[in-house]
Structure formats: C-alpha cells, structure tokens
Amino acid sequence: MWLGKAKREEIEHRRRVEDIIDFLEIEGWRKHPVALLPYGIQKRVELGRALAMDPELLMLDEPVAGMNLEETEDMARFILDIRRELGISLLMVEHDMGSGDGYCRTG
Template sequence: MSAPVARLDDVHLSFAGVKAVNGVSFEVNPGELFAIIGPNGAGKTSLFNVLSGVYRPQQGSVRFLGEDILGRRPFRIAAMGMARTFQNIALFEHLTVLDNLMLGRHQHIGYGAAAAFLWRGKARNQELEHRRFVEEIVDFLELEAWRSLPVGLLPYGVQKRVELGRALAMEPKLLLLDEPVAGMNLEETEDTARYILDIRDELDVPIIMVEHDMGLVMDLADRIMVVDFGTPITTGTPAEVQQHPDVIRAYLGEEIGS
C-alpha cells in the first residue's frame, strides 16, 4: 500500500489554555477525498492551519509527503505542493480571472524581476508556458465566459470557482478545501461537487475537505473524521459515520436519507 500523503499524530493545539485541537490523529492516502466535519468551533479550520504551517501545535507530529513539516513556514509547505482554498474568498477583485489564476503559478517561476521586465528568453518562454497551463484550468473549470473579466464583477459561485482554480494552478500534491460550497445555491453546489470529483479522479489530487453540507460530504467523501471541540469522535466511511450514535445525535440529528 502507498504511503500516506499527509499524516497527523496526536496533535494538540491550545490558545490561552483553551484546547482548539485535542489529540487528533488521521492520515490521507493517495487519491483519497478525506472530509472533516463538526459544528462551528470544532477545530476544523485550526487543523487546516496546523497542516499548512499557520499554527504550530504544542504536541504531536505533522508529516507531508513523508517529511516532518512541523515548524516549517507556510510558503515552504506550499512550495512542497500543499494548496488551499479559504472559507472567505481571497481573490484580487480588480484583476481578471486569468491574472488571479496566474498568481497560483508564482512558486513555479524561475526568473527574476529584471528578466520579467525585459520579457525575453527564459522569462518569455516560462510566461507563455504558465499561461498555457492556466488556460487548461479555465477549460477544466469551465471559466471561458469570464476569463478576461475582473473577478469583482463575477457571481459569488464563479468567484469560488476561480479560487479553486488558483489553488489548482499551484499543481498541488494535496488540496485543502475549506467549506468549498458555503453560501452557494443548489445549482452552484452541484457544479462544485462535480469539479471536486474531477479533481480527485481525473487530476488524481488527494483532497481534505471541511464542509457543513452533510449531503455533499456523504456523497463525495471516501472517509470522514468527526470532531467536537477539537476532539475526534470517530473516523470511517460515510456509511459508518452516518450510523455512529454520537454523530447522529450531536451533528446530523437523524440518519441521512431516513
């Protein structure tokens, strides 16, 4: 069996004595869509911040692609191939869709400011190659109609798609999706679900997803971890989690589909 893409072991994170993450352990395997669910304040985003290097836990280990990344700065972890989207859209609203996507190529740029200014040789060739790559993402996410428009003029659901595209522009080896369908209507949610599955299945990118839409999670995830006040309750397949009495009582209220 292939080694896990990412692994957390007995991670503890506190702020002023308040436990945000309390003994969390999990691993994500190649080609897997792993979901983390729980109520607001359960520690889900804190786990993303631990993984991406924003927070350093007081205890535990964090590994990515077989390497210990505890204490590494976020841009170093991103350069290794970990990409992330955010709950709140973090795009440059006055830049076009293409320009926002190009920002995701920054870690692949191999030339300096002087070469970029002259736009010759290596800089020109790389720039054209990056634009070709970004155009493939435009096609993949069906953004052709908006490619040259400022992002701030686009509907909310399309902006969320652009942010997803910017993460894909990094050529991630692991993609962290923080509430990818939050605020979307039904049609936008269904479209996003299809893109997420395509990313996993066609691009072969493993995904960790935090999401409150339980129907979406149960439909898409290979495995799910449930957390409450930073403490893991259970981890398993959607069917296993769905039947867990504490999950039914505390989070779902009733079995999905009942």
C-alpha cells in the same frame, strides 16, 4: 526582457492557466473583474487559483458555503473531477453533511 527562460516560463504558465480555465468551464468570464462575477463563479476562480499552484494536496474549507443547489452540484462535480482527472488528493472541511456524500469515495 522577455527572452530565453523567462519567455518559456511565461508561455508555460499561460498554458497552465488556460487549461485550468477550460477545466473549470469559466472561459466566458475571463474578461470580467472577479468581484463582479456571480458568487458560484467566484468560488470556481478561487478553486482555479489553488489549482494554479500545482498542489499535491488540495485543502478546501467549506467549498460550497453560501451556494445554491445548482452551484453546489457544479462545485461537487469539479471537486470529483480534480480527484479523478488530475489525481490531486483532497482534504475537505464541510458542514453541509449532504454535500460530502459524493466526495467520500475512494478509487
């Protein structure tokens, strides 16, 4: 049954997902199967799944691996926005030493 607490929780979870979709700018991809999305968008969906868990610490293992320059810059922007706008702490492993430059700032 979809009443009372279950209904309230469902509405809250849907609102949270919509916020994440907006934050990661993937509105145009919402009706597509993830496996058919471009690689960079798939990585954003993965990031969105992690954000949906409401983490206090987000641990990312090579978040830009296999991405082209444009996708890497987009992902870097989202990662910085997560820190700035959402206040989520980040722990990131990245072997592309150039991509870590913008992440390592505090403040």
